[in-house]
Amino acid sequence: MEIEFTEIFCFVDDFLQELEISEERQLTRPGCKGKAARMVSMTTSEILTILLTYPATHFACFKYYYHHMIRYHHADFPNLLSYSRFIQLMPRYLVLLAAFLQATAGKVTGISFIDSTKLAVCHGLRAKRHKVFQGLAAHGKTCTG
Numbered sequence: 038m039e040i041e042f043t044e045i046f047c048f049v050d051d052f053l054q055e056l057e058i059s060e061e062r063q064l065t066r067p068g069c070k071g072k073a074a075r076m077v078s079m080t081t082s083e084i085l086t087i088l089l090t091y092p093a094t095h096f097a098c099f100k101y102y103y104h105h106m107i108r109y110h111h112a113d114f115p116n117l118l119s120y121s122r123f124i125q126l127m128p129r130y131l132v133l134l135a136a137f138l139q140a141t142a143g144k145v146t147g148i149s150f151i152d153s154t155k156l157a158v159c160h161g162l163r164a165k166r167h168k169v170f171q172g173l174a175a176h177g178k179t180c181t182g
Contacts, residue, residue: 040090042113049089050082052137077126078116084123084130085137087114 096102103120111117159167
């Protein structure tokens with residue numbers, strides 16, 4: 038599955054224009070009162086596009102994905118930062134990413150998808166004495182036993 042960066046970028050860019058987020062604005066450094074941060078050569082839309090497309094890939098971790106982006110998608114993102122600089126900047130864009138995800142979320146239909154990772158409360162031998170999740174938790178098994 039090939040990700041269409043242009044389509045996602047345009048969608049994100051339109052969202053940011055609707056919010057009137059200026060690319061030229063200086064973000065202040067956390068903990069440095071009144072001091073402006075260095076200008077970032079990548080646009081906010083490019084950064085959010087990279088963050089949004091990572092979960093749709095087969096890469097085990099973000100570092101491998103970002104190095105893949107540097108190597109094979111330099112034409113799509115001509116101002117790519119180094120991996121360490123990108124990681125350093127990610128916290129600045131967390132609020133915008135959360136706002137985008139919230140704004141594009143669909144309606145709640147009553148159907149939910151959950152992670153099926155087991156949550157071990159206690160060992161099975163002590164289950165009858167364990168009262169913390171009484172009435173909430175149920176006994177069950179996973180595919181590994």
